[in-house]
Amino acid sequence: MESRQRKGYGGWPVLSLWFSLACFTGATAQLSYSILEELRPGAVVGNIAKDLGLTVQRIIQRKLRVISESNAQYFEVNHATGDLVIRQTIDREHMCELSSTCSLHLEINPLAIHRVLVDIVDANDNAPQFSTKNISLEISEAAAPGTRFRLESAHDPDVGINSLRTYHLAPNDCFVLNVETKSDGSKFPELVLEKALDRETQASFRLLLTAVDGGKPEKSGSTLLLIKILDVNDNAPVFEEPVKKVSILENVEPGTLVTKLNATDADYGQNGQISFLFSKYTQDRVLKLFSVDSKTGEIRVNGQVDYETANEYHITVQARDGGTPAMEGSCNIIVDVTDVNDNSPEVTLTSLTSPIREDAAPGTVIALISARDLDSGKNGEVTLKVQSGLPFKLNSAFGEHYNLVTDGNLDQETIAEYTVVIMATDAGSPPLSSRTTFVVKLSDVNDNAPSFSQPSYSVDVPENNDLSTPITMVTASDPDTGDNARVSFSILPSMVQGSPISSYVYINPETGHIYSMRSLDYETLNAFRIEVQARDAGAPPRTANVTVHVFVVDLNDNAPLIVYPPFPQDTGLLLSVPQSAGPGHLINKLVGVDPDSGHNAWLFYSIAPGPHAGLFRIAPHTGELRTARKLAEEEGGSAYDIIRPSKDLHLQLNTDGPIRYMEVVGGAQDPPGTRTYRPCYSTISSRSDFVFVKTPMMSHNNTLSMTLNRKHLMNSAIEVRALGGGGGILANRV
The missing domain is CATH 2.60.40.60 (Cadherins)
Structure with missing residues (x-):
C-alpha cells in the first residue's frame, strides 16, 4: 500500500481523510488525494480508475463501489468516467472539528480493497466569531493607565492559515488592544488602559472589537465592547453660580423664598447625591434669619429682616455629595436687603440752652437738634419743621444737624416758657413722621417796674x-x-x-x-x-x-352845744311869751352846733318830756320854738322851765338817711315879735365834706377838695338846700 502527502491549495495545511477503495483482486493499493472542503457535489476528486490502473470497463465489470467508514457517504465513483466524485459537500470543521488531520476510509468491492487517503484541505469558509454580540466590562475611573483587562477570545473553526490571526480595536482616546499568544499558538486579546479615565467626562465606551483570520481573503468577526466606567467620588458638587446676588424687601414674612440654589455633581449614584447646608463658619445672626432646605437648596427667610440692622448679608452655602469621603462645593450668596419706609425719623435734642434771657437778640442759638432716618434713599431724607406761631426758627448747620434760633422778640412777662414741637418727616411714600417736644424757659430781665x-x-x-x-x-x-x-x-x-x-x-x-x-x-x-x-x-x-x-x-364823739340864744352859765335862759300869743307863736329860734361832721353834726330839736311839754313845740330841724296852743288866762304870768342846756333841751341824733349838714346864720334884729331869716345855702352829702370844700352860707359856689377817683367815689349826691324865712326847705339834687 502506498501513502502520499500533498500540499493543499495555496499552501494551506491539509487535513488528511483516509478512506478505502476495496476491490477483490487479491492485492491492496493505497491512494492519496487532497481536496478542498466545501466542494459541490459532482466535483471530481480524481480518476480512481486511472490511478488504480483500471479501465472503465473493468471498473464496471468489477462493480467498483465506495464504502465509507462513516455513515455519511461523501464520495462515489462515476463508472462512466472512472472519476471519484463528491457526493455531498464535506464540512471539514463539522467532520473533524479542530483536528489537524481528517480521513475517510473507502473500500472498493468486491474485487479488492483499496485504501484511499483523501486530504481535506481547509477552506477559509468560517469567519472568527465571538460567543456574544456584546461584551460588558466595568472599569473604575480610578484605574491607572497601563491596567490590562483580558477579553473573551473569538473562535474560528478554520485551521492553519485560515484560523484566527489577530484582533483589532476601534480607535478611541483611552484604550488600546494587546494580542497575546498562548503556548498552543492560540491568541487572546487584552484591553489596555492608555489614558486616565474620567467618568464625568465619559461614563461609557462602545468599542468594536474585531477578530481577523489569516485567510485570503481574510474574514473577520466582531463584538461590541460595552465598557461602563465605574464612578469614583472624585468630583465635588458645582453650583450653577459660584456667586449669586439676590434682593429681598425688609420685613418680609418668615418663609419667604430668597433664592433657590442649583448644584450638580458629575459623579454618579451616591457620589452624586447632593445635600445643601450652611457653612460651619456662618454667623449666628445669619442662621437666625435664614434657613436652607438640604434637598431642594431653597433659602428662605427664617426671622425678621431689618434693613436698618444690616442692609446686606453674605451667606456661604455648601453642596455636599454622598461619597466617601464626601466632597463639597460652595456658593457665596449676597443678599441685598431693599429698604422699606418702616422707620420714622428720629429727632434728637443734642443741646439745649434753657432758660434764655428774655432780651436775647434774634438769631440767638437756643438748641442743637439732629435728625436721622434709618431708612435709605428717599425713605431716609428728613425734613424738620418747627411748630408755627413760635418766635423760633430752624437753621441748617451741617448734614443732619440744625440750630434752633430765636426769630423775634421775647417777653418773659407775656410768655414765661414755650413748649417747642419739632416735627420730622421723611420723603417716603407714604411719608412717616415723628416729633420731639421740649420746653424753652425765659429768664427774667428787670425790664418792668412794679x-x-x-x-x-x-x-x-x-x-x-x-x-x-x-x-x-x-x-x-x-x-x-x-x-x-x-x-x-x-x-x-x-x-x-x-x-x-x-x-x-x-x-x-x-x-x-x-x-x-x-x-x-x-x-x-x-x-x-x-x-x-x-x-x-x-x-x-x-x-x-x-x-x-x-x-x-368822723365819729360821734362830741355832744351838741346851744350857741344861740346864749345860755347863762349859772341860770337857765328866760324867754317871755305874750299872754295873747296864739298857737304857733314864735318864741325864739334855737341854734345848736356839734364839732362833729356829717350825720354826727346833723341836729334834731325836741322838747324834753315833762308836764308842760304840751304847751310848746319846737321845729326839729330849724330849732324854732313856738307855742303849741293859746295859753289859758290862768297860765299867764307863770314860769315854765322847759329848756335846760344839758337836760331839758334834748338833741336827738338822726342815724337814718343821708348825712345832712346845716348852718344857720341869723340876720339883724327885727322889731320885737318879728324875725327875718335870709336864704342860706349848704351842700349836704354823705361824702360831700370830703369831696368839696365847705361852702360859705351866702356863697353860690362848690369847690372840689380832691382829685376825683371813680373807684373811690362813683358818684356823689349833692343836696342843695335853700332855707327861707318861713323855715321851708327847697332841695335840688345835682
Whole structure:
C-alpha cells in the first residue's frame, strides 16, 4: 500500500481523510488525494480508475463501489468516467472539528480493497466569531493607565492559515488592544488602559472589537465592547453660580423664598447625591434669619429682616455629595436687603440752652437738634419743621444737624416758657413722621417796674383808730420774676400839718400794710395824703409811686352845744311869751352846733318830756320854738322851765338817711315879735365834706377838695338846700 502527502491549495495545511477503495483482486493499493472542503457535489476528486490502473470497463465489470467508514457517504465513483466524485459537500470543521488531520476510509468491492487517503484541505469558509454580540466590562475611573483587562477570545473553526490571526480595536482616546499568544499558538486579546479615565467626562465606551483570520481573503468577526466606567467620588458638587446676588424687601414674612440654589455633581449614584447646608463658619445672626432646605437648596427667610440692622448679608452655602469621603462645593450668596419706609425719623435734642434771657437778640442759638432716618434713599431724607406761631426758627448747620434760633422778640412777662414741637418727616411714600417736644424757659430781665393794683388808693379811717390795726394795705406786682419781681414798699417823705408824714404812718415794707403812728382826730385832721413807693430788687431797681388818700371818718364823739340864744352859765335862759300869743307863736329860734361832721353834726330839736311839754313845740330841724296852743288866762304870768342846756333841751341824733349838714346864720334884729331869716345855702352829702370844700352860707359856689377817683367815689349826691324865712326847705339834687 502506498501513502502520499500533498500540499493543499495555496499552501494551506491539509487535513488528511483516509478512506478505502476495496476491490477483490487479491492485492491492496493505497491512494492519496487532497481536496478542498466545501466542494459541490459532482466535483471530481480524481480518476480512481486511472490511478488504480483500471479501465472503465473493468471498473464496471468489477462493480467498483465506495464504502465509507462513516455513515455519511461523501464520495462515489462515476463508472462512466472512472472519476471519484463528491457526493455531498464535506464540512471539514463539522467532520473533524479542530483536528489537524481528517480521513475517510473507502473500500472498493468486491474485487479488492483499496485504501484511499483523501486530504481535506481547509477552506477559509468560517469567519472568527465571538460567543456574544456584546461584551460588558466595568472599569473604575480610578484605574491607572497601563491596567490590562483580558477579553473573551473569538473562535474560528478554520485551521492553519485560515484560523484566527489577530484582533483589532476601534480607535478611541483611552484604550488600546494587546494580542497575546498562548503556548498552543492560540491568541487572546487584552484591553489596555492608555489614558486616565474620567467618568464625568465619559461614563461609557462602545468599542468594536474585531477578530481577523489569516485567510485570503481574510474574514473577520466582531463584538461590541460595552465598557461602563465605574464612578469614583472624585468630583465635588458645582453650583450653577459660584456667586449669586439676590434682593429681598425688609420685613418680609418668615418663609419667604430668597433664592433657590442649583448644584450638580458629575459623579454618579451616591457620589452624586447632593445635600445643601450652611457653612460651619456662618454667623449666628445669619442662621437666625435664614434657613436652607438640604434637598431642594431653597433659602428662605427664617426671622425678621431689618434693613436698618444690616442692609446686606453674605451667606456661604455648601453642596455636599454622598461619597466617601464626601466632597463639597460652595456658593457665596449676597443678599441685598431693599429698604422699606418702616422707620420714622428720629429727632434728637443734642443741646439745649434753657432758660434764655428774655432780651436775647434774634438769631440767638437756643438748641442743637439732629435728625436721622434709618431708612435709605428717599425713605431716609428728613425734613424738620418747627411748630408755627413760635418766635423760633430752624437753621441748617451741617448734614443732619440744625440750630434752633430765636426769630423775634421775647417777653418773659407775656410768655414765661414755650413748649417747642419739632416735627420730622421723611420723603417716603407714604411719608412717616415723628416729633420731639421740649420746653424753652425765659429768664427774667428787670425790664418792668412794679405796678400798683390801683392808680390811687382812698381809705376811710375812723378817728380814734386802733394803732395795732393797719389802716389799709397797698399791693403791687411786678411781672418780672425772682429778685426782679420782689417788691418792697416805703413811704416817701412829705409833711402833714407841719409834721413829717413818718410821724403819722409807717408801712410794712414786705406786706404793704400801712399803720397809723397816732390816733387820728377828725376834728383836728380830717384828710391827708401818703406817697407810697414800690421798689423791686432788680439791678438796677425799678420803682413806682402811688398816692394813698386817707380820709378820717368822723365819729360821734362830741355832744351838741346851744350857741344861740346864749345860755347863762349859772341860770337857765328866760324867754317871755305874750299872754295873747296864739298857737304857733314864735318864741325864739334855737341854734345848736356839734364839732362833729356829717350825720354826727346833723341836729334834731325836741322838747324834753315833762308836764308842760304840751304847751310848746319846737321845729326839729330849724330849732324854732313856738307855742303849741293859746295859753289859758290862768297860765299867764307863770314860769315854765322847759329848756335846760344839758337836760331839758334834748338833741336827738338822726342815724337814718343821708348825712345832712346845716348852718344857720341869723340876720339883724327885727322889731320885737318879728324875725327875718335870709336864704342860706349848704351842700349836704354823705361824702360831700370830703369831696368839696365847705361852702360859705351866702356863697353860690362848690369847690372840689380832691382829685376825683371813680373807684373811690362813683358818684356823689349833692343836696342843695335853700332855707327861707318861713323855715321851708327847697332841695335840688345835682
